[in-house]
Amino acid sequence: MLMEMKDFYDYAREISKLRSAMSLIAWDMRTKIPPKGVKDRSEVVGKLSRMAFEMATSPKAAEFVEYFNRPKIHDSLNEVDRRNVDLMTKYYRRQKSIPADKIEKFSILCSKGESIWQEARRESNFAKFQPILEEIVEYLKEFAELYGYEENRYDALLDEYEPSTTTKDVKNVIDGLKKDLVPFMQKIYKAKAPDDRILNGNFDKSSQEKLSVEVLKAMTYDFEGGRLDETAHPFTIGIGPGDVRITTKYDPRDLRPSFFGTMHEGGHALYEQGIAEEHQGTMVGMGASMGIHESQSRTWENMIGRSRAFWNFFYPTLVKIFPQYKDVSVEDFYKAINVVKPSLIRIEADEVTYNLHIVIRFEVEEALINDRVKVADLPELWNSKVKEYLGIEPSNDAEGVLQDVHWSGGQMGYFPSYMLGNIYAAQFFATAKKEIPNLEALISSGDLKTFREWQREKIHRHGALYDPKDLVMKVTGQPLTHKYFMDYITEKFSEIYGI
Amino acid sequence: MLMEMKDFYDYAREISKLRSAMSLIAWDMRTKIPPKGVKDRSEVVGKLSRMAFEMATSPKAAEFVEYFNRPKIHDSLNEVDRRNVDLMTKYYRRQKSIPADKIEKFSILCSKGESIWQEARRESNFAKFQPILEEIVEYLKEFAELYGYEENRYDALLDEYEPSTTTKDVKNVIDGLKKDLVPFMQKIYKAKAPDDRILNGNFDKSSQEKLSVEVLKAMTYDFEGGRLDETAHPFTIGIGPGDVRITTKYDPRDLRPSFFGTMHEGGHALYEQGIAEEHQGTMVGMGASMGIHESQSRTWENMIGRSRAFWNFFYPTLVKIFPQYKDVSVEDFYKAINVVKPSLIRIEADEVTYNLHIVIRFEVEEALINDRVKVADLPELWNSKVKEYLGIEPSNDAEGVLQDVHWSGGQMGYFPSYMLGNIYAAQFFATAKKEIPNLEALISSGDLKTFREWQREKIHRHGALYDPKDLVMKVTGQPLTHKYFMDYITEKFSEIYGI
Numbered sequence: 002m003l004m005e006m007k008d009f010y011d012y013a014r015e016i017s018k019l020r021s022a023m024s025l026i027a028w029d030m031r032t033k034i035p036p037k038g039v040k041d042r043s044e045v046v047g048k049l050s051r052m053a054f055e056m057a058t059s060p061k062a063a064e065f066v067e068y069f070n071r072p073k074i075h076d077s078l079n080e081v082d083r084r085n086v087d088l089m090t091k092y093y094r095r096q097k098s099i100p101a102d103k104i105e106k107f108s109i110l111c112s113k114g115e116s117i118w119q120e121a122r123r124e125s126n127f128a129k130f131q132p133i134l135e136e137i138v139e140y141l142k143e144f145a146e147l148y149g150y151e152e153n154r155y156d157a158l159l160d161e162y163e164p165s166t167t168t169k170d171v172k173n174v175i176d177g178l179k180k181d182l183v184p185f186m187q188k189i190y191k192a193k194a195p196d197d198r199i200l201n202g203n204f205d206k207s208s209q210e211k212l213s214v215e216v217l218k219a220m221t222y223d224f225e226g227g228r229l230d231e232t233a234h235p236f237t238i239g240i241g242p243g244d245v246r247i248t249t250k251y252d253p254r255d256l257r258p259s260f261f262g263t264m265h266e267g268g269h270a271l272y273e274q275g276i277a278e279e280h281q282g283t284m285v286g287m288g289a290s291m292g293i294h295e296s297q298s299r300t301w302e303n304m305i306g307r308s309r310a311f312w313n314f315f316y317p318t319l320v321k322i323f324p325q326y327k328d329v330s331v332e333d334f335y336k337a338i339n340v341v342k343p344s345l346i347r348i349e350a351d352e353v354t355y356n357l358h359i360v361i362r363f364e365v366e367e368a369l370i371n372d373r374v375k376v377a378d379l380p381e382l383w384n385s386k387v388k389e390y391l392g393i394e395p396s397n398d399a400e401g402v403l404q405d406v407h408w409s410g411g412q413m414g415y416f417p418s419y420m421l422g423n424i425y426a427a428q429f430f431a432t433a434k435k436e437i438p439n440l441e442a443l444i445s446s447g448d449l450k451t452f453r454e455w456q457r458e459k460i461h462r463h464g465a466l467y468d469p470k471d472l473v474m475k476v477t478g479q480p481l482t483h484k485y486f487m488d489y490i491t492e493k494f495s496e497i498y499g500i
Numbered sequence: 501m502l503m504e505m506k507d508f509y510d511y512a513r514e515i516s517k518l519r520s521a522m523s524l525i526a527w528d529m530r531t532k533i534p535p536k537g538v539k540d541r542s543e544v545v546g547k548l549s550r551m552a553f554e555m556a557t558s559p560k561a562a563e564f565v566e567y568f569n570r571p572k573i574h575d576s577l578n579e580v581d582r583r584n585v586d587l588m589t590k591y592y593r594r595q596k597s598i599p600a601d602k603i604e605k606f607s608i609l610c611s612k613g614e615s616i617w618q619e620a621r622r623e624s625n626f627a628k629f630q631p632i633l634e635e636i637v638e639y640l641k642e643f644a645e646l647y648g649y650e651e652n653r654y655d656a657l658l659d660e661y662e663p664s665t666t667t668k669d670v671k672n673v674i675d676g677l678k679k680d681l682v683p684f685m686q687k688i689y690k691a692k693a694p695d696d697r698i699l700n701g702n703f704d705k706s707s708q709e710k711l712s713v714e715v716l717k718a719m720t721y722d723f724e725g726g727r728l729d730e731t732a733h734p735f736t737i738g739i740g741p742g743d744v745r746i747t748t749k750y751d752p753r754d755l756r757p758s759f760f761g762t763m764h765e766g767g768h769a770l771y772e773q774g775i776a777e778e779h780q781g782t783m784v785g786m787g788a789s790m791g792i793h794e795s796q797s798r799t800w801e802n803m804i805g806r807s808r809a810f811w812n813f814f815y816p817t818l819v820k821i822f823p824q825y826k827d828v829s830v831e832d833f834y835k836a837i838n839v840v841k842p843s844l845i846r847i848e849a850d851e852v853t854y855n856l857h858i859v860i861r862f863e864v865e866e867a868l869i870n871d872r873v874k875v876a877d878l879p880e881l882w883n884s885k886v887k888e889y890l891g892i893e894p895s896n897d898a899e900g901v902l903q904d905v906h907w908s909g910g911q912m913g914y915f916p917s918y919m920l921g922n923i924y925a926a927q928f929f930a931t932a933k934k935e936i937p938n939l940e941a942l943i944s945s946g947d948l949k950t951f952r953e954w955q956r957e958k959i960h961r962h963g964a965l966y967d968p969k970d971l972v973m974k975v976t977g978q979p980l981t982h983k984y985f986m987d988y989i990t991e992k993f994s995e996i997y998g999i
Contacts, residue, residue, distance in 0.1 A: 018548075025524060026524060029524060033727065038741070038742040225535050226534050240541075242536075242540045244533060244534055
């Protein structure tokens with residue numbers, strides 16, 4: 002039988018239509034749905050996701066996978082077609098590697114896990130969470146064996162979020178950070194911190210929203226192909242071609258969550274909006290990995306959003322919307338938004354300490370999956386690592402090992418993407434600075450488009466055409482290294498802290 | 501083979517989950533979607549609607565229909581189960597009566613029809629619309645033959661919107677209106693109209709929205725199971741159990757479109773929110789017909805919303821939100837919102853003249869479908885009827901035969917539901933007045949819940965358990981008659997106009 006790539010793409014696009022409906026429902030459930038609608042809508046999601054799963058693992062999908070992987074056929078495909086086939090093959094095999102009833106049991110376990118975790122965290126009671134976490138870890142270990150891996154069982158989990166990246170790769174980065182970042186952080190702790198009390202105040206919601214819209218426009222986010230809404234836990238979602246939506250949340254006493262949150266999500270959205278039209282609805286029509294996606298959001302949130310150049314240009318807009326800043330100098334503001342403080346909570350961490358929170362999680366996860374520690378020992382292990390890397394100690398498990406939702410939902414191997422995002426971001430940004438020599442001056446003048454074009458050309462438009470490793474090599478000319486991140490952090494914070 | 505009602509219901513609920521996803525997309529496309537997302541999202545709707553159609557006409561559906569219609573089985577079913585089987589059977593047979601390729605061609609024709617109609621209306625150029633309308637009419641005549649009917653080909657079309665209602669039934673009502681309403685209307689035209697200039701002004705959007713929320717709360721609309729948004733062409737949509745959403749639009753110079761529009765949509769929403777839980781997701785879990793649905797919206801918009809009793813209670817809320825009314829008496833306001841003026845445009849018509857707009861449309865449609873007039877003759881026929889029934893003359897086709905979207909989308913047989921809605925509403929309301937003797941006093945005191953409970957008990961909770969004819973008989977004890985509508989109109993407007 003002869004098969005055509007056209008049929009393959011039509012099939013992929015049919016699946017993507019179901020995913021698009023699911024994405025809209027997900028967006029609605031987190032922004033607009035009335036409380037009484039939630040129960041039934043979850044069942045609608047269940048139905049659609051079963052249908053999408055069935056299509057992706059159907060005999061028809063099996064035929065595509067078999068046919069287009071025949072060496073002669075595979076070799077004859079062009080780069081984009083081949084990549085699409087490879088991604089579908091990988092997805093198909095991953096889905097097929099685990100018996101359907103196990104997937105269903107695990108998914109029920111995880112939704113139970115999330116509600117038990119919520120209770121356990123509220124009561125700061127790890128013992129309550131322990132039994133179900135043990136079950137989850139057992140499943141994940143089994144899944145990792147079924148997926149298969151070469152060196153480290155943890156590789157199989159990592160691969161879902163950061164394809165082509167191994168435990169060894171992550172450890173390389175972490176070794177570098179431990180060697181360079183921890184001592185630098187300690188120097189900062191000893192120095193005098195800038196005054197950030199100017200960031201406290203009253204900020205009404207509609208003005209914060211206006212500011213968010215202004216910064217998204219400055220970032221060249223396309224409002225004709227998206228929108229901004231409010232939510233409890235901000236996210237960005239690509240619902241379909243021409244519809245990439247951002248959400249943010251507003252703290253009436255603090256501008257930072259909405260402002261930097263919007264820039265962060267805006268960074269994700271620029272990525273999605275920049276994927277080439279030809280890839281839309283295909284396997285390539287998404288980000289290269291969780292970590293690459295995170296690199297784009299962190300670039301906008303931190304490297305641009307917390308830079309002096311950006312505020313030189315954007316400060317007047319802030320002052321216009323929040324006149325209380327008219328007597329604060331842009332310099333004082335810049336320093337205030339860059340204060341470094343060790344925090345027990347990952348999501349409140351600054352640029353310098355954030356990665357160390359990930360180091361802790363990675364080391365704990367990797368040891369768990371490889372049977373070097375038991376779930377029961379996690380609280381103690383966690384607290385000792387927090388003390389070792391951050392120099393502070395949790396007073397209870399709610400602000401310690403129980404703080405993140407991920408494990409309760411069955412997500413292990415995900416955390417490293419957050420760290421890798423920061424590392425990719427610094428390496429990409431260093432390259433951009435080389436290739437756009439006057440980049441800082443452009444940003445200072447309000448031209449963010451030149452940089453966005455660079456990102457689009459080098460990263461966004463390709464979608465998932467390249468694995469993260471290949472993309473880093475292609476864009477920066479060398480493999481991933483923590484050095485660019487360290488250079489960026491050292492230069493920026495040495496200056497701010499005068500060290 | 502033995503089949504279970506449980507399997508039948510599970511199957512129906514699966515289809516309803518696809519419909520729920522489609523409804524959310526429809527809501528989003530009319531309220532929130534960014535412009536660039538529209539094209540792709542239409543394809544998602546296409547995909548889901550093909551899937552729902554396939555399920556509803558599948559061999560499995562055929563088995564259900566065959567099995568549960570076996571006389572012995574059918575007779576043994578309880579009332580609700582039997583009705584569900586009958587409705588699914590009817591739907592199945594209707595879908596199956598037309599070859600799938602004809603349905604698809606017709607649906608393409610209609611979407612082309614809508615855009616040609618838009619152009620034709622903009623240019624007030626009937627000749628541009630004529631050829632495609634001719635094609636649409638040919639299809640509809642063919643479909644009517646395929647569906648089948650007993651007396652009049654138009655019955656087959658009517659049946660889709662107003663099941664169990666025949667052309668003869670509609671004509672009965674119309675004959676009565678022509679005899680009684682037309683002369684009464686002429687008496688009104690000769691009398692002195694109240695002053696409605698107090699309704700012009702500036703009404704900012706957020707205050708109008710506040711007023712809409714207040715009136716919905718007064719109507720006992722459940723915001724925990726719905727929400728209010730802005731749109732261009734207001735509608736109500738039941739997305740799923742616990743999620744019935746309302747939309748409205750705001751005219752900065754006129755309160756009426758948003759206020760009475762909200763009450764109208766609120767009436768539809770109360771119906772949807774009141775359908776018994778046991779029917780949700782089944783064939784019975786929807787309104788009894790378009791006309792019965794419209795009766796609920798018109799009751800709230802007109803019989804309550806434009807009543808003196810309602811404004812006795814609600815006027816202080818209006819004055820609080822729009823203080824410009826503090827020196828206007830509730831009596832003057834009441835009269836102003838009840839001014840009767842002949843209008844060329846149906847959607848701008850008042851309570852007295854509205855039905856005559858429908859009479860025109862019905863007579864034109866029925867003659868077309870039965871080959872008594874040609875499409876080419878419509879403009880002249882239309883204009884002569886407008887003159888005959890309303891005493892005014894369109895100066896062009898845009899404000900004449902081209903004003904409504906329905907025909908361009910293939911909807912003939914739909915218009916009578918608007919009129920029947922008003923007739924049902926009056927007959928139901930007269931019954932409610934008999935059964936709740938102090939109804940007016942209750943409304944005057946702000947108790948709208950007692951009436952809502954009556955509606956829920958008599959009408960809402962049953963969903964589509966009864967055909968409109970049976971429902972009218974059950975609720976009011978007699979067949980549909982235009983007399984209650986005439987009594988209502990005569991009493992109300994004689995008093996307002998002093999005639």
